[in-house]
Structures are given as structure tokens and as C-alpha cells.
Amino acid sequence: MKINTANRNRTWYILIGILVIFLLFSGCTTPSPRVSNQSLTPVATESLVLYTEEQPPMNYIDENGDVAGRSTAIVREIMKRQNINAPIHLTNWTTGYNVVLTTPNTAIFSTTLTHQRDSMFKWVGPIATVEYSFFGRDDFPTQISSVSDVRKAGLVAVVGNTGRHQTLQSSGVTNLLLCEDDEACVEALLEGKAALWFGTKDMYAQNAKKLSSDMNRIKEVWPFISRGSYIAFNRNVPDSEIEKWQDALDEMKEDGTFEVIVERYMPYICSWVKCTP
Numbered sequence: 001m002k003i004n005t006a007n008r009n010r011t012w013y014i015l016i017g018i019l020v021i022f023l024l025f026s027g028c029t030t031p032s033p034r035v036s037n038q039s040l041t042p043v044a045t046e047s048l049v050l051y052t053e054e055q056p057p058m059n060y061i062d063e064n065g066d067v068a069g070r071s072t073a074i075v076r077e078i079m080k081r082q083n084i085n086a087p088i089h090l091t092n093w094t095t096g097y098n099v100v101l102t103t104p105n106t107a108i109f110s111t112t113l114t115h116q117r118d119s120m121f122k123w124v125g126p127i128a129t130v131e132y133s134f135f136g137r138d139d140f141p142t143q144i145s146s147v148s149d150v151r152k153a154g155l156v157a158v159v160g161n162t163g164r165h166q167t168l169q170s171s172g173v174t175n176l177l178l179c180e181d182d183e184a185c186v187e188a189l190l191e192g193k194a195a196l197w198f199g200t201k202d203m204y205a206q207n208a209k210k211l212s213s214d215m216n217r218i219k220e221v222w223p224f225i226s227r228g229s230y231i232a233f234n235r236n237v238p239d240s241e242i243e244k245w246q247d248a249l250d251e252m253k254e255d256g257t258f259e260v261i262v263e264r265y266m267p268y269i270c271s272w273v274k275c276t277p
Helices: 005-026 070-081 093-102 147-153 163-170 182-190 201-217 239-255 257-270
Strands: 049-052 088-090 106-112 122-137 156-159 176-179 196-200 218-233
Touching: 049 070, 049 093, 070 088, 070 106, 070 122, 070 239, 070 257, 093 106, 106 122, 106 163, 122 163, 122 182, 122 201, 122 239, 156 163, 156 182, 163 176, 163 196, 163 218, 176 182, 182 196, 182 201, 182 218, 196 201, 196 218, 201 218, 218 239, 239 257
Parallel strands: 049 088, 049 106, 156 176, 156 196
Antiparallel strands: 106 218, 122 196, 122 218
């Protein structure tokens, strides 16, 4: 039987057409360029991120798992007045401090403004007054009334990289035992690894709550100095933003909101322990 040439050619055309369509839909042809989903995701955020440390009653995690406290409430009110809702992360002091020192669009509170730190950050405040004191065990035999006495007393426990640490350094006190946090300082004092602890009255109150009867073995031996506590911003934050934060804080102090927040936390401190041993 002979096959009609025209029919045969038509059959080949049909088969070739089907093959081309199959190849197109199966993806065997060269695909057109695609935009990666990853390239659509921002590499970095321009939003401000805040850091703080656990230091009741100024900053702590409440029963709902949120960062709360006196300084935190002040910072949140400042943000509220600017329609800002920046996240606040609670971490250890050294980590937060180093992040803000090196990372744009970050800030940390509550930070003591010292001569060494002045040019390292941009500052808003003060948001609190911190009372630095030397504490010793109840059997501490030496009367402390000068920096010279502190130098002769033995090791002084203090949290490293803090305003208190820098205050001691600038005062010429080199007999230091650097600790990760104030709880470690208190433990070193109680265990006899340090003769003194350079802390604050707020921190004394916090540890008194945690350690109860053990804190009866610690007394304040020399109230040293009061310092202002601030919000420290990374240097890349524009001056215009710093001014807005400072203006909002000043406004809070003028209209009485600042004092209301401070007084809200005062019974919380005094319910723990007498602030002055």
C-alpha cells in the first residue's frame, strides 16, 4: 500500500509541532531569568532597636514575659509621644553595650554618662539618678572614707564595662575583681573572694530580695557618688532624632509624667528592703 506523500509530510509536521509544545511546557527550553525571593527581602532594617539589662526596678521581665520597669516605662513613654514602637531586648550588659557601640540604629539604657563614654555615643537623659556605694560584709573591719582606703581594703567586686567600673578606673582604683553581673559580685563578697562590692542602692535592694537572709551579712560602708543615667544611642543616629527624644523627655518632666512614673516604682523598691543598710 502506498502512503500519500502529502499526508506523510502533514503527519511529520503535526508530530514536530507536538514535540515543540511538549518541550516548552516541560521546561527543557532555556528558562527566562527569575528574581530570587531572597533578593526581595531587605538586608537590614532602618528601624531603631533598643537594648537593656536586667536591673530591677529599672528594667526586668514581668509576669507576662515583657520588658518592664521604671526606666523602661520612661523609654516607652518617650516613644509613645513620637509614635515610635521600637523593640526592647533584655540581655546581659556587655553584649548589649558592644552591640550598640558597633551597630547602627541601636540604643541602650540605662547608661551612666562618663568622661570615657562621652564621645562614644549620643545621649538622651537623664532618665534616672543612680547612687553608687561601697558595700562590705557585716564583719568588715575597716572604716572607708576615702579612695585611698578603698585601694588598701582588698579586691573590689564590680561589673565589668559599666559606668561603675569606669568610675573606679578614673579614681585610680586598680584592685578590682571584674564580674559578669551584680549577683556574681554579691556572691564574691559573701564568699570572701572580694572585700568590697561597688554597687548601687537599687542593686542592693534587688539582691536583698533574691538572697533574703544572706543580705543581712552585707552593709553599706561608704556612699560614694550619684550619677545620671541616660539612653545611649549609636553614633550614626541623626542629631535630629536625638533632639526629638530629648524634647519628649523634657516635656514629660515639665508636665509631671516623669515623676508619676518614678513614684509608681518607689513602693516596689522599699517593699524589698531598707535602701540604706
